Amino acid sequence: MRFTLMSALASVDQADYQTLKEALDVSYALLSKHAAILEQAGYVRITKQFVGRTPRTDLALTRAGRAAYAAHLAALDEIVRGLAASP
Template identity: 60%
Template sequence: MTLGDSRAKLDDLVHSPVRFTIMAALSTVDDATYQVLKEELAVSYALLSKHAAILEEHELIEIKKSFLGKKPQTVFRLTRKGRKAFKEHVTALEEILKGLV
């Protein structure tokens, strides 16, 4: 397999730094709140919302909104499709990192 073959396996939807980081964070947990992701990723509410909406639109994450007492709470989780897409993207990156072996 060539580096070009591996590059072709990269998922443009996942490849964005913010979306990749969202998916990486969610790949290690069952779910995470909006506030936790915002703080861990060190992004604005607007940027997190924009990229999360793109991932949700493509069914890579699920966003659930509810209330905790009187406070709204938003929780994110990777879907099965999202976990698969993230794993395939990481595998392609690992293949590229091998270089000209």
């Protein structure tokens, strides 16, 4: 779930909880739990604000989060290339 969440955030500057919940097809509770873990790791920034009278929570990858995501993608790519090269 965390990698999927980071993948969704990697392609945008930020996204709100509702958009992420629908895109990832998860509950608010699951999204909130994993977002909090990523925030503790320093990979995600969570901001809360009001738009009119409606509360809105936005998530964005931090620089550290983008770097960790890129490193993880590179590691996965190496694994895939290694498997493809194996007889």
